Amino acid sequence: MYYLGLDIGSSSIKVALVQISNGKSLGVVQEPKEEMSMFAEKNGWAEQKPEDWWYHACKAITKLKKQHNITRTQIKGIGISYQMHGLVLIDKQGNPLRKSIIWCDSRAVEIGHTAFSEIGEDTCAENLLNSPSNFTASKLKWVKENEPEIYKRIYKFMLPGDYLAYRFSNVINTTISGLSEGIFWDFKKDSVADFLLEHYGLDKALVPDIVETFGLQSVVDKKGEIESGIAAGTPIYYRAGDQPNNALSLNVFNPGEVAATGGTSGVVYAVTDSLSVKESSRVNNFAHVNYQKGQPPRIGKLLCINGAGIQYRWLLNNLEVNSYEAMNTLALEIPVGSDGVCLIPFGNGAERMLNNKEVGTRIVNLNLNNHHKGHMCRAALEGIAFSFVFGMEILKSDGIKAKVIRAGNDNLFRSEIFANTVATLIGQEIEIYNTTGAIGAARAAGLHKGDFDDFGKSIMDNDHVMTFMPFKDKEPYLKAYQNWKNELELILNK
Numbered sequence: 001m002y003y004l005g006l007d008i009g010s011s012s013i014k015v016a017l018v019q020i021s022n023g024k025s026l027g028v029v030q031e032p033k034e035e036m037s038m039f040a041e042k043n044g045w046a047e048q049k050p051e052d053w054w055y056h057a058c059k060a061i062t063k064l065k066k067q068h069n070i071t072r073t074q075i076k077g078i079g080i081s082y083q084m085h086g087l088v089l090i091d092k093q094g095n096p097l098r099k100s101i102i103w104c105d106s107r108a109v110e111i112g113h114t115a116f117s118e119i120g121e122d123t124c125a126e127n128l129l130n131s132p133s134n135f136t137a138s139k140l141k142w143v144k145e146n147e148p149e150i151y152k153r154i155y156k157f158m159l160p161g162d163y164l165a166y167r168f169s170n171v172i173n174t175t176i177s178g179l180s181e182g183i184f185w186d187f188k189k190d191s192v193a194d195f196l197l198e199h200y201g202l203d204k205a206l207v208p209d210i211v212e213t214f215g216l217q218s219v220v221d222k223k224g225e226i227e228s229g230i231a232a233g234t235p236i237y238y239r240a241g242d243q244p245n246n247a248l249s250l251n252v253f254n255p256g257e258v259a260a261t262g263g264t265s266g267v268v269y270a271v272t273d274s275l276s277v278k279e280s281s282r283v284n285n286f287a288h289v290n291y292q293k294g295q296p297p298r299i300g301k302l303l304c305i306n307g308a309g310i311q312y313r314w315l316l317n318n319l320e321v322n323s324y325e326a327m328n329t330l331a332l333e334i335p336v337g338s339d340g341v342c343l344i345p346f347g348n349g350a351e352r353m354l355n356n357k358e359v360g361t362r363i364v365n366l367n368l369n370n371h372h373k374g375h376m377c378r379a380a381l382e383g384i385a386f387s388f389v390f391g392m393e394i395l396k397s398d399g400i401k402a403k404v405i406r407a408g409n410d411n412l413f414r415s416e417i418f419a420n421t422v423a424t425l426i427g428q429e430i431e432i433y434n435t436t437g438a439i440g441a442a443r444a445a446g447l448h449k450g451d452f453d454d455f456g457k458s459i460m461d462n463d464h465v466m467t468f469m470p471f472k473d474k475e476p477y478l479k480a481y482q483n484w485k486n487e488l489e490l491i492l493n494k
Helices: 050-067 109-119 121-128 136-146 148-152 160-169 176-181 194-200 222-228 242-249 309-318 324-332 373-397 416-426 437-449 452-463 475-492
Strands: 002-008 013-019 025-031 075-082 088-090 156-158 214-219 235-241 257-262 266-272 284-287 299-305 342-346 360-364 404-408 430-433 464-468
Touching: 002 050, 002 160, 002 437, 013 050, 013 437, 025 050, 025 437, 050 160, 050 222, 075 160, 075 242, 075 437, 088 160, 109 121, 109 136, 109 194, 121 194, 136 148, 136 194, 156 160, 160 214, 160 222, 160 235, 176 235, 176 284, 214 437, 235 242, 235 437, 242 257, 242 266, 242 299, 242 437, 257 373, 266 373, 299 373, 309 324, 309 373, 324 373, 324 416, 342 373, 342 475, 360 475, 373 416, 373 475, 404 416, 416 430, 416 464, 416 475, 437 452, 452 464
Parallel strands: 002 075, 075 235, 257 404, 404 430
Antiparallel strands: 002 013, 013 025, 088 156, 214 235, 257 266, 266 299, 284 299, 342 360, 430 464
16 A cells, blocks of 8 residues: 655656665656746746646646556555645635746845835744745735736635645645645744735635645645546645755654755755744744644755855856766865865845855856866865855854754755755755655655654664764865855955
């Protein structure tokens, strides 16, 4: 018997099957093979059709069942992970009223900034744990202001995962964790943030019913069975945004546990039991997957680094090298500190952790007589690693005390230079796991039983790859990091 997990990204849908008995993954299918369409009518806009997510999810489920000769009745539960902060609007018939305004759409930035100022920074920090910023609530306000005819027809708003669950079941609901990522949750009152809805003039009736993150949320209905190939009556047991779900996939639930990802952008996601917020302009704070009303809080502090893997991919595309492995081999020939070459990797737009400044990518101290592409590769890996360490320092100032760091076995953490640099500078071992968001969502379907110990054991037994230990000789790393910070400070203080 199996659990099914879906991970709804903005580029593709991934679907995974895991065995209920031991949590072992049978396989993961991605649809489409090429990136999904994204619509950008204006500069800074980003939209997708919710119907496309469902189409590709159903196609991936069909392919996965066929590959592993699985029948619809062998799937005993569903878990869903999804791209955070998206806005889906449906009418009373359940039809989307417009394309989804997804996470990377920036049209509502000024709406959020204005609300932050008018409501008050202290109130936002104490109640929302964030600025309203460019999150889902601000996007809904944008629709009210700019598309009033559509706003009048809204029955409910949803997050992307809510929409997928609705297509399976014909039931509309959401979670506290989901509402918090949209900045609809008041942590001080432990309820929907009425004061923000009132400030934005949004109707509270648009908020879906709230269900537990782990538990029976709904079941597949007959129409969902026909379209998806999953048997009617199959329970949906779990739903969470991609970053909280990535943390769950790495068995990160408790204060002091930190999840890190190093893909196109980098993320450090740390769990705390404190509602204190000092860095609300640089760090996002959401209800983690195991947040429960009336219980000690479990808050996920999310720090994003835009200029991460995209920087290393740019080098791969523009140097005469044919693989990341070749780049890492070149970099290993260069000493710590890259013989003085320093790379500032923030070339992927505004960096929230730098107070939304666009500093770009900078390469400094390059000697055209002595330095070559090996130095560039090492300097890039070190520069990205230093940005992670810089982010950890911000989280530390916001009250995080890391006890364990777990990371996915993705592009950056496959590099010894990158992982060893981070581990040594933060003085903390880094556990590497070979897992994905879809696999984590599938396993999380089993958490409706509440057995978190078995969940963690299945991750360790099935996914642990290795552990990077901090080097005892930190001096060359500290010197290189200080040089990097000095260069960054010169840029920031211009």
